[in-house]
Amino acid sequence: MAIRSYPNANRAYVVQAFVVASALVFTGCASTEKRAEASAVDTLSTDVSQVDPFEDFNRSVYAFNMGLDKYLFKPVADGYKFITPDFMETGVSNFFSNLKGINVVLNDVLQGKFQQSAADAGRFLTNTTIGMGGLIDVASEFGLHHNIEDFGQTLAVWGVEEGAYLVLPIMGPTTLRDGGGLIVDKAANPGTYVPGTEILEGISDRANAEGALNFINEAALDPYVFTRESFLQYRRHLINDGKHDSSHYALEIDEVVEASADLNVDQADANERVAETNDPMENTHQGASESADGEVVPVSAFDNMVQSFEEAMLKIDQYHAAPKRSRRI
Incomplete structure (x- = not known):
């Protein structure tokens, strides 16, 4: 499924996370009757047990990832940001975003979105040629906006259920369905077969995610729950093309x-x-x-x-x- 993404996709993700957190907080504040509170807690607990049945395991992996990030990924990302000019950081981010355009076009076709696939193919070709291999996002200036499509969304269109929430070492949050789709996405990405490319992409992504991670750590009472709910809402937003699905809300x-x-x-x-x-x-x-x-x-x-x-x-x-x-x- 598709949703338009603009140059700073991580900033959009922070906004999405903030909206989810705000909705949860103010929903809790609105509960004034004890009976309503008890019903809400029961509903929420049941929903969590279905979505996150491996919570103990996931929390352990989440803690491992946070420790690895603190002592390895963050220092490397900080060094990358310190020595790399802003325009070069933008160019590297644009390059990897453009490289994923192949996956986007492929999943457009698999989902039957042939008109969108033509537009995404035009975007990829424009940035690859005029945009110097994707370093410059020329296509956006021409009105060809970037769409986010992956095989996890394609599986959702084909009727595959979301499955349990998982936190993978280094890879981070996902679901059973999206984790399976990730294998196909990696196989279809040319950068997978070039040594060192994924490392540079990971450093770039970590540098761009600095603001989001700081926001989560400072604003969330439970960063694990905040990350889980934000991720699930974000993925469902993509799968439904931005249309809300009330069946996934914890509270009626x-x-x-x-x-x-x-x-x-x-x-x-x-x-x-x-x-x-x-x-x-x-x-x-x-x-x-x-x-x-x-x-x-x-x-x-x-x-x-x-x-x-x-x-x-x-x-x-x-x-x-x-x-x-x-x-x-």
Whole structure:
């Protein structure tokens, strides 16, 4: 499946990860009823047990990868960024992105996207010739945007199920389906057969991913869970051509809407009580702000949101502190 990608694909990935994390946080903040919270936890636990049945193994590999990154990959990537001019970094990144164009065209055809395959073939030929072997992304200036296609997405189009979530040594997060597709993608990439090419590509990718990794480590309460959910949402976004599939959400839409409605009702009652007990003008200055069209907007909702957020963080801490047997299904 396809989605347009612009020069800094890793930055788009960070945005995607941030959106996923924000959705999870604010969904938790919206839960005000104990019954809704219990239902959400049960649903989430069941979903996790199905998606990530090898969590203990995956966490071990994830910790290994993080240690390897800290003591090997990051120092090498930092040295690469220090000695390499920015324009050369961009050229190397463009080169490897263009080289994957062969895989993109192949999977376009396998998915029956013949019109897109023609456009992607034109992009590859344009950058390979005019763009000096792909070092310069000329095709984007001509309106031929880069599409992300791989054999894992092709298998999804053919009806192959996603399978369990896996974390592979060095390779990182994947699924059973995408891991199998990776073998075909490697075989179809000419760079696989040139010694040293994959090492240089890995260094370039690690250098470009610096911002994303820093964001995850600083913002996530549990980097492993953050990485897993972000990766799965990102892959499903690609497979569905950017169309959302609600069947993969951990919380039911009706539960989220009901919880949000309860929050709004509670806030409306609080505002009404304030309006009855306080002077209208005083309430306007202390408990509300006036919008551009003259509508009075209560600002106490922000305070309630902050309190709810703190309560949610406390519950997450208690969840991680609980014995494994009591929080596993």
